[in-house]
Amino acid sequence: MTEETVVAAGPPPIVRIVTQRFDHPDSHTLDRYVATGGYEALRKALAGSPGAVVDEVKSSNLLGRGGAGFPAGTKWGFTPPGVWPRYLVVNGDESEPGTYKDRQLMERDPHQLIEGCLLACYAAGLSQCFLYVRGEMALAQERVAKALNEAYAAGFVGRNILGSSFSVDIVLHWGAGAYIVGEETALIESLEGNRGMPRLKPPFFPAAIGLYGKPTIVNNVETLSNLPWIVANGADAYKQYGSETSPGTRMFALSGHVKRPGVYEVQHGVTTFRDLLYSPQFCGGIRDDNRLKMFIPGGGSAPWFFEEQLDLPLEARPVGAAGSMLGSGAIVVMDHTTDAVKACLRVVRFYARESCGKCTPCREGTNWLETILQRIVDGHGRPSDLDKLLDIGDNISPGPYPAASWTDGGLDAVPFPPRQTTICPLGPSSVAPVVSALRRFRPEFEAKITKRSVNIPLHVEREGTRV
Amino acid sequence: MARLEPANVEIAHEIISRYPRPKSALIPLLHLAQEQDGWVSDEAMVHIAELVGCTPAEVIGTCSFYEMFKREPVGRYLVNVCTNIACQLLGAEDLLHHAERTLGVRAGTTTPDGLFTVEDVECIAACTEAPCLTVNYRYFYKVGPSDFDAIIADLRAGRRPTRCAAEPGEDGEIPAHGTLHRVRQSIPGDRRAGNADPDTAGEPAWLGAGGAS
Ligand SMILES: Cc1cc2nc3c(=O)[nH]c(=O)nc-3n(C[C@H](O)[C@H](O)[C@H](O)COP(=O)(O)O)c2cc1C
Ligand code: SF4
Numbered sequence: 039m040t041e042e043t044v045v046a047a048g049p050p051p052i053v054r055i056v057t058q059r060f061d062h063p064d065s066h067t068l069d070r071y072v073a074t075g076g077y078e079a080l081r082k083a084l085a086g087s088p089g090a091v092v093d094e095v096k097s098s099n100l101l102g103r104g105g106a107g108f109p110a111g112t113k114w115g116f117t118p119p120g121v122w123p124r125y126l127v128v129n130g131d132e133s134e135p136g137t138y139k140d141r142q143l144m145e146r147d148p149h150q151l152i153e154g155c156l157l158a159c160y161a162a163g164l165s166q167c168f169l170y171v172r173g174e175m176a177l178a179q180e181r182v183a184k185a186l187n188e189a190y191a192a193g194f195v196g197r198n199i200l201g202s203s204f205s206v207d208i209v210l211h212w213g214a215g216a217y218i219v220g221e222e223t224a225l226i227e228s229l230e231g232n233r234g235m236p237r238l239k240p241p242f243f244p245a246a247i248g249l250y251g252k253p254t255i256v257n258n259v260e261t262l263s264n265l266p267w268i269v270a271n272g273a274d275a276y277k278q279y280g281s282e283t284s285p286g287t288r289m290f291a292l293s294g295h296v297k298r299p300g301v302y303e304v305q306h307g308v309t310t311f312r313d314l315l316y317s318p319q320f321c322g323g324i325r326d327d328n329r330l331k332m333f334i335p336g337g338g339s340a341p342w343f344f345e346e347q348l349d350l351p352l353e354a355r356p357v358g359a360a361g362s363m364l365g366s367g368a369i370v371v372m373d374h375t376t377d378a379v380k381a382c383l384r385v386v387r388f389y390a391r392e393s394c395g396k397c398t399p400c401r402e403g404t405n406w407l408e409t410i411l412q413r414i415v416d417g418h419g420r421p422s423d424l425d426k427l428l429d430i431g432d433n434i435s436p437g438p439y440p441a442a443s444w445t446d447g448g449l450d451a452v453p454f455p456p457r458q459t460t461i462c463p464l465g466p467s468s469v470a471p472v473v474s475a476l477r478r479f480r481p482e483f484e485a486k487i488t489k490r491s492v493n494i495p496l497h498v499e500r501e502g503t504r505v
Numbered sequence: 506m507a508r509l510e511p512a513n514v515e516i517a518h519e520i521i522s523r524y525p526r527p528k529s530a531l532i533p534l535l536h537l538a539q540e541q542d543g544w545v546s547d548e549a550m551v552h553i554a555e556l557v558g559c560t561p562a563e564v565i566g567t568c569s570f571y572e573m574f575k576r577e578p579v580g581r582y583l584v585n586v587c588t589n590i591a592c593q594l595l596g597a598e599d600l601l602h603h604a605e606r607t608l609g610v611r612a613g614t615t616t617p618d619g620l621f622t623v624e625d626v627e628c629i630a631a632c633t634e635a636p637c638l639t640v641n642y643r644y645f646y647k648v649g650p651s652d653f654d655a656i657i658a659d660l661r662a663g664r665r666p667t668r669c670a671a672e673p674g675e676d677g678e679i680p681a682h683g684t685l686h687r688v689r690q691s692i693p694g695d696r697r698a699g700n701a702d703p704d705t706a707g708e709p710a711w712l713g714a715g716g717a718s
Binding site: 125132135160164177183186190193205207210212228229291299301334368370376380388391392 | 524526529531533557566567571574585589591593627628632641644671674685686688690691693696697698699701707708709711712
């Protein structure tokens with residue numbers, strides 16, 4: 039992928055797979071779903087063998103959309119043979135800062151998700167499905183409940199689906215407010231009725247030992263929502279779109295200082311960050327035509343990107359090589375008026391609040407990061423604070439940071455994927471904004487420490503008016 | 506405040522029956538208690554422990570982990586202002602301060618008339634519509650200070666707020682705090698596939714038929 043081809047050609051044509059029904063006001067109803075080809079993939083699948091569906095999904099190379107980008111078909115293959123039952127747990131806990139797509143898929147096209155669940159269960163031999171919707175999403179829960187009730191009545195879910203030997207219940211489950219529950223092992227703990235604290239892995243991943251100690255596939259809402267289209271149209275049709283290693287389309291939520299924030303479904307792997315931020319079909323540029331200062335490319339946990347990464351394609355490998363991740367498809371754009379220290383504090387504060395407290399480096403470390411950043415912002419920073427921030431970060435996610443690609447500024451990139459002294463990646467996620475902001479904007483931190491300034495809201499501050 | 510009422514016990518049994526192990530129903534049942542009383546009382550937790558067959562300590566352990574469960578009464582309307590990064594960039598701090606000033610409370614506390622509780626919350630997945638808030642988990646998008654005042658005035662007057670409401674197609678009702686989704690899943694007995702018991706369930710029937718592993 040070279041810059042020239044993309045810049046010269048403009049963004050690749052818009053293809054809508056998972057959002058194809060969003061323009062219909064009644065897109066969430068069974069009538070609309072069936073009228074637009076819904077549940078045809080299920081019929082097609084039932085006419086063939088489960089193995090045929092697995093092959094189709096494997097061949098489509100559909101990548102997980104929950105954050106880690108693991109190929110869905112491969113994950114299904116990790117269940118140990120001969121161990122029954124197997125479960126499907128749908129991850130609809132969407133809470134990563136900046137992420138807004140699963141809620142849309144659940145509110146606007148719940149039947150597509152349900153059909154995706156059915157296809158996964160049929161293919162991988164999963165005997166019961168639990169659809170875990172984030173607690174705060176009342177409307178999504180309503181829409182999914184309504185859709186399930188309709189689908190049961192119509193014979194698409196439950197016993198002897200469409201008269202076949204395929205029987206599976208899909209149970210709506212809902213959470214109660216905790217970001218960490220999005221982590222798959224915490225999700226399982228929560229579904230067992232416990233505090234949502236992650237389990238240690240490796241050695242055992244949920245596919246081997248999951249819900250009730252049995253093999254469990256955890257997939258994201260968007261991942262599963264792709265299945266009906268793939269099964270109906272075939273892997274080859276899917277692979278026409280996107281790039282070879284990141285086929286199909288993907289939803290990205292663009293928020294912050296852009297002219298037209300929105301959730302856009304674009305071709306995966308070939309569209310670039312620049313396309314999304316600047317093309318008139320998408321965000322149409324930075325607000326007030328301001329300068330771009332930085333952007334978060336993949337949700338709060340992702341190390342920040344800057345102007346020089348704009349031409350990277352939305353594809354896991356090059357983004358990973360540049361030291362960050364596409365994560366959950368959340369891009370938060372910040373213009374030159376943004377106070378980098380405050381932005382950093384805000385993201386860190388999230389992790390401090392959401393740490394589940396199971397392991398010490400995260401529980402204590404995230405709070406110290408927040409405390410120190412807060413005192414810098416409040417004008418009480420100490421000269422030793424910047425080194426202290428890095429030292430705490432090092433205790434959560436050990437360095438010295440081997441540069442993924444950049445070594446300027448005297449500080450290397452946060453290693454990605456991060457090394458961790460913690461049970462899950464939440465702890466290291468809090469280090470990403472600190473290292474990103476410090477290596478790029480150290481003078482801003484220093485200025486706050488040497489020149490005491492008043493803490494005023496982030497968006498009010500304009501360049502030149504800083505005290 | 507109390508144990509679950511008979512009608513809710515019936516709902517509780519139905520919810521429990523959908524899980525291979527009863528304790529999995531804990532979070533939904535805590536929501537049910539909160540729906541009944543507006544918050545989760547100790548008596549309700551003891552009752553839930555009896556229903557799912559665990560100790561009250563286990564129930565409180567789970568309950569206290571999740572921030573949506575309130576273990577003391579809150580306002581009829583829970584106003585959750587998102588201040589996470591995407592909203593903060595577009596004025597969420599101002600919105601929160603405005604909310605605190607107009608209602609005369611600090612985030613985390615309730616107005617003396619028991620109508621409003623304000624909270625400063627993390628990302629609520631509406632980042633492209635910043636700054637945003639929810640009232641009893643119903644969304645309001647791109648909320649400025651005067652929009653906020655209009656929403657509060659409507660709620661005080663017993664009207665359904667329309668300004669900035671996220672889903673104009675919905676009826677706009679904002680039920681009292683505790684009621685989350687107003688539609689419950691119900692599985693007709695004759696359509697039910699049945700729970701997959703972790704100890705006894707074997708290979709699913711359709712795999713044998715289809716011949717996959
Ligand atoms: C702290 C943390 C939070 C996460 N939150 C979510 C989430 O809200 N939704 C989600 O789908 N995956 C989330 N994940 C990723 C899940 O652990 C898991 O990888 C994913 O659900 C697998 O689905 P996929 O393979 O379809 O992407 C989170 C991971 C971590 C470490
Ligand atoms: S890293 Fe943080 S969130 Fe993850 S298990 Fe440890 S304490 Fe909990």
